[in-house]
Amino acid sequence: MDMVSMGLLAAMGALATIAGASEDLESDVGSQSNPNSQVQLAAQVGHTHRIYNKAISGEPPSNALYAALAAVTASVLMSDAYGMNAFFSIAVGSLVAAVFNGILSMTSYMGRNTSQARFNQYVYLDVLRSHTTTIMAHAYITAFCVVAISYIMTAPWLPIQHPFPLPVIAFTWGIALGAIGSSTGDVHYGAEREFQQYPFGAGLNAANSGDIVTKGEAGLRSSIDNAWFCAKFGGPVTGLAFGLIVFLDNWRTTIFDPATQGWYAIATGVLIVVLLNVYNRILEVRSKKRYGPYPEYAGDIKA
């Protein structure tokens, strides 16, 4: 372990944290992941809305696409044929990814909303104008950070020297990042923000499906309002999740040289896993103690 490696590891962790947060907020502004099922249902049960609606695909494949696109463009620009500096290559690559994101988002929004015309759901051009650029901006940050992490892992003049080519490693991190964003931050949007009119401390009752909040603090609620709310908790914790994964996974192989101390690296990983299992148990016990059983419960099993 040397100081340069530790510094790079810290930079990767920080970049991953930003990438995680921006990825989650991008999916919240666009309403991309699983919570979008409620947005699509809303118009059908009589709640027309001004929420952006872009379920392009699952988050992992779409983020893998953006990251790989940015990385391929950056690789080409960095190659001997063009010889562009790495920083600007990644910036241009991320721009290409953001443009692709914008095209997919717009077609997705227009396609989905026009298909719901029979439920009086409109295509709002002002929503399209204001939200698409916000989504693209978040996608740009995400792609930039993911490709920067991948570049740090693969650049020939840096110490980590991962064997995968830049686009493959960016693709892989893109899939992992999408999986994390879909699993963590989106729950804050789907379970809390979309159904804020129901009391805090309950999941969505199946009977209330599609009854999403359509009115804002002033006027009608837009998806940018949703990102504002999710930026307070869902986004940052998603960033923390991705940052922790990138940091912990690479930390073990930074403090222990995989060539000579591979077993120590694996043992450290196992120790981290055991500690996380214990921590989850503590979380579960504390939450059940704090919240107590539901008053509506009428069964025989004692809490």
Added chain:
Amino acid sequence: MSTFDASTLIYIIQIVIGGLLVGIGVHFVPVGGAPAAMAQATGVGTGTVQLATGSGLTGLISAGLMMSVTDNILLIVLSGAVGAMIMMDVTMIVGNWVYIYGVGVPPVAAKVDYDPITKDPQPPYIGPGTVGHGVPTVSYVSGTIGGLMGGAGGSLIYYALMNINGVSGLSAFFAIGIFVVNAVIASYNIQGTIEGFHDPKFKRIPRAVQACFIATLIIGIFAVLIHGGA
């Protein structure tokens, strides 16, 4: 053109074992799909394939780094397994943060009355109109096992392919492909949602083993031929 010898057979067997590990591992991953994203079902609020692939590929990155410095199969496979477990565990922990602090629901399993590991009663903590929420202890442990098997399986496939062609990018991409095929087959088997090894759907594993075996065998033969001839 490559020749079909004993070592080729061993690589195909390794790919098939890797594929089976992935297929079985996916059954352990607690995912609730779209309902879980609205705290309406137990498990992580995403798709089976998405989470399993995310963790398996994080393991692949660890395994790839390890394989660049050693030939020890055990080190490579375990490195992949540990990387996948870390990804899975951190994701489930942060998912639980969101359920507990963001939505205000405790983690609870709905398919059993008592948690098989901790013996805690579950039904009193299930929100009205939902079928559980969050990742309780039994699902968490199950998810960790799923990460272990998925990461190990992906790494084993990568190891076999790397031994054939020695090109890491190509091997990684083929490994990702074989991984996703098995994850999707397993996902069909559990129809999108499962709480973990205590879920009745878990008993469907034999069907997934058969399907994954056939699929991976066919892909494995082609993968070895394509890579050997490349």
